[in-house]
Amino acid sequence: MDKKYLESMLSKMDKDLSTHGIGRRQAMKMAGLSGAGLFMGGATGASAEEEKIVKSDAKAKIVIVGGGLAGISTAARLTLNLTDPDITIIEPEKNSANYQPGQTLVAAGIWDEDEITYKRDDFVPDGVKVIEDRAVFFNPQENKLTTEKGQVVTYDYLILAMGVQLDFERIKGLEEAGRAYSSGNNDQLLDTLGDSICSIYTAEGSTKTWEIMQKYIAQAKAGSPDKKTNFVFTHPSTPIKCGGAPKKIIYLTNARLKEAGARENAELTFYPNGGAMFGVPEYHDAIVGQFKREGIKHHYRHNLIEVDKEKKIATFDSKWQEKGPWDPVMKDFEVIPKHEKLRVPYDFLHIAPANIAPREIAESDLGSAKGWVPVNKETLQHIRYMNVFSIGDIAQVPMAKTGGSVRKQYKVLVDNLIAHMNGKKLESKYAGYTVCPLITSIGTVMLAEFDWTVKPTPSFPLDPTVERWIFWLMKVYALKPMTMYGMMSGRA
Amino acid sequence: MQLEFELVTYDEALDRFNLDETIHQIEISDEEAQTYELLKSSDMNLYNWLKESDFFIKYVRENIYTDGEDRKIAISDINGTTFRRFYFFKVTSSDSHYEYFKKLFTIYEESDWQDREEIGADIVTHLLVKRQDMIIDLPKNKLVDEDVRKV
Numbered sequence: 251m252d253k254k255y256l257e258s259m260l261s262k263m264d265k266d267l268s269t270h271g272i273g274r275r276q277a278m279k280m281a282g283l284s285g286a287g288l289f290m291g292g293a294t295g296a297s298a299e300e301e302k303i304v305k306s307d308a309k310a311k312i313v314i315v316g317g318g319l320a321g322i323s324t325a326a327r328l329t330l331n332l333t334d335p336d337i338t339i340i341e342p343e344k345n346s347a348n349y350q351p352g353q354t355l356v357a358a359g360i361w362d363e364d365e366i367t368y369k370r371d372d373f374v375p376d377g378v379k380v381i382e383d384r385a386v387f388f389n390p391q392e393n394k395l396t397t398e399k400g401q402v403v404t405y406d407y408l409i410l411a412m413g414v415q416l417d418f419e420r421i422k423g424l425e426e427a428g429r430a431y432s433s434g435n436n437d438q439l440l441d442t443l444g445d446s447i448c449s450i451y452t453a454e455g456s457t458k459t460w461e462i463m464q465k466y467i468a469q470a471k472a473g474s475p476d477k478k479t480n481f482v483f484t485h486p487s488t489p490i491k492c493g494g495a496p497k498k499i500i501y502l503t504n505a506r507l508k509e510a511g512a513r514e515n516a517e518l519t520f521y522p523n524g525g526a527m528f529g530v531p532e533y534h535d536a537i538v539g540q541f542k543r544e545g546i547k548h549h550y551r552h553n554l555i556e557v558d559k560e561k562k563i564a565t566f567d568s569k570w571q572e573k574g575p576w577d578p579v580m581k582d583f584e585v586i587p588k589h590e591k592l593r594v595p596y597d598f599l600h601i602a603p604a605n606i607a608p609r610e611i612a613e614s615d616l617g618s619a620k621g622w623v624p625v626n627k628e629t630l631q632h633i634r635y636m637n638v639f640s641i642g643d644i645a646q647v648p649m650a651k652t653g654g655s656v657r658k659q660y661k662v663l664v665d666n667l668i669a670h671m672n673g674k675k676l677e678s679k680y681a682g683y684t685v686c687p688l689i690t691s692i693g694t695v696m697l698a699e700f701d702w703t704v705k706p707t708p709s710f711p712l713d714p715t716v717e718r719w720i721f722w723l724m725k726v727y728a729l730k731p732m733t734m735y736g737m738m739s740g741r742a
Numbered sequence: 743m744q745l746e747f748e749l750v751t752y753d754e755a756l757d758r759f760n761l762d763e764t765i766h767q768i769e770i771s772d773e774e775a776q777t778y779e780l781l782k783s784s785d786m787n788l789y790n791w792l793k794e795s796d797f798f799i800k801y802v803r804e805n806i807y808t809d810g811e812d813r814k815i816a817i818s819d820i821n822g823t824t825f826r827r828f829y830f831f832k833v834t835s836s837d838s839h840y841e842y843f844k845k846l847f848t849i850y851e852e853s854d855w856q857d858r859e860e861i862g863a864d865i866v867t868h869l870l871v872k873r874q875d876m877i878i879d880l881p882k883n884k885l886v887d888e889d890v891r892k893v
Binding site for chain 1: 761824826827830832833834835836837838839848849850851852853854855856857858860
């Protein structure tokens with residue numbers, strides 16, 4: 251871990267703690283943790299101790315497509331575990347190592363964008379080659395792929411860690427924004443969205459979100475309870491990375507409005523496509539309670555399909571179900587899905603866009619029809635190509651797409667890949683663990699941890715449904731160094 | 743002890759199941775009754791046990807489908823435990839079936855409301871494979887031939 255960064259982070263945290271009249275040791279006691287546990291993020295507490303690594307002499311050409319958190323952490327871990335690694339990362343973006351979990355904090359003006367901006371090449375392990383290009387054609391039958399610039403790359407083992415792409419284009423009225431995003435033109439994306447629509451799903455978009463949020467908080471402050479400013483938030487119909495993020499930005503907007511003394515002049519409304527706040531009932535109940543407490547409205551089963559930027563109207567596909575006819579074979583009533591369009595006026599609109607897999611995977615023999623990579627959910631090995639593995643957001647694993655999932659997956663993948671290289675059984679299993687530090691205000695976080703059981707699996711001896719300041723400290727001060735210097739070096 | 747069961751027939755050409763609509767009863771031994779008691783709370787274990795039991799296949803061949811023709815069947819109900827959802831699930835089926843299959847096939851959704859187009863299609867895809875495991879192949883005259891050999 252970067253010592254200078256760690257010292258700076260500890261100094262900031264100590265300052266924050268002293269304003270509450272307690273020291274670091276006392277704070278850790280409150281969390282029921284050892285110091286290492288706090289900095290490594292709960293479940294990693296035990297593994298924070300230096301692991302004994304037995305290197306393997308296995309030799310093969312390994313290609314990793316994707317140089318984000320999942321790809322680089324995997325490369326780093328392989329480098330630690332192989333005596334003579336031959337690893338190539340294919341990644342077109344120079345800033346692919348950006349710390350994405352910090353985008354919510356940037357969007358609320360807590361961090362600056364430069365605090366989450368990281369260069370890929372600063373984290374690529376020594377000896378790992380980088381091809382700065384996009385893999386566009388895959389030929390798994392012949393163990394080769396072709397890049398956009400025409401380079402043919404062969405491999406013995408392939409790891410797909412390409413993440414997801416945002417799909418603004420499917421929203422009528424935002425087609426131009428979608429095209430700008432697809433061409434990598436973030437400035438044009440933000441220009442096209444304008445001064446009332448924002449999204450924290452890009453780093454630049456987070457900065458813009460903070461600008462727009464301040465503008466409408468000022469409008470609310472100048473308004474009255476009779477003339478409220480409408481803050482509208484969405485959650486799409488596709489799986490998304492960090493399913494908690496659309497709610498985090500609501501909570502942070504709420505906190506900033508309260509701080510400005512403008513909350514009663516604002517209406518905050520969440521329109522999620524789904525029918526619950528969280529897939530784990532205990533966390534769902536806790537969030538519903540928090541929404542009620544904070545006066546945040548929500549309407550389930552609404553999917554954003556159109557935006558009229560001029561008139562500031564968001565149109566949702568509103569869905570519901572009606573009792574259908576009796577089914578004599580199944581011996582119960584059928585359920586008939588219904589839907590209609592609902593037009594909602596907004597002042598401030600935060601969009602969580604649909605997330606989709608890269609088209610080149612969907613078009614190859616490696617992906618499902620939707621582009622997700624079908625893998626054994628425990629071993630992360632491809633279901634058809636035994637020399638292909640996948641990790642992170644693009645892997646077809648029935649679990650939340652978060653950095654917390656990747657943190658558990660990358661070690662499993664490396665163990666199994668090396669086992670396969672040595673002709674051994676794949677014994678390492680991903681147990682489905684993931685974590686969502688759900689920011690509920692500036693200063694509190696509910697640490698939602700769970701696994702395949704879809705039950706809370708807290709790493710700390712504390713009620714996981716309670717919002718805590720200690721977890722805020724962990725989110726703001728500890729998780730970034732753990733991710734950037736722990737995971738990205740293949741150790742945490 | 744008596745075991746009550748119902749069957750469905752599988753039309754391979756149409757890839758379709760048809761409810762037989764006859765309730766059958768079979769007398770089982772004490773040992774089989776003990777096994778039943780052990781497995782009755784786990785529907786798939788119960789299904790697999792009966793599917794693999796010689797006494798059951800023999801009963802079906804000798805008392806239900808006696809024509810000796812090649813036939814594919816499946817069990818739709820065993821003593822009140824129903825398997826009909828495996829053969830007749832459709833997108834408009836009630837939520838209880840969605841919950842059952844989401845758990846069985848580990849279909850994770852961030853929200854618990856049924857997005858019927860997405861999840862329903864996913865369940866149907868899984869069912870295409872699962873149904874093949876559940877189908878009982880009654881080959882033409884197989885048991886009859888075996889009985890002849892025994893004689």
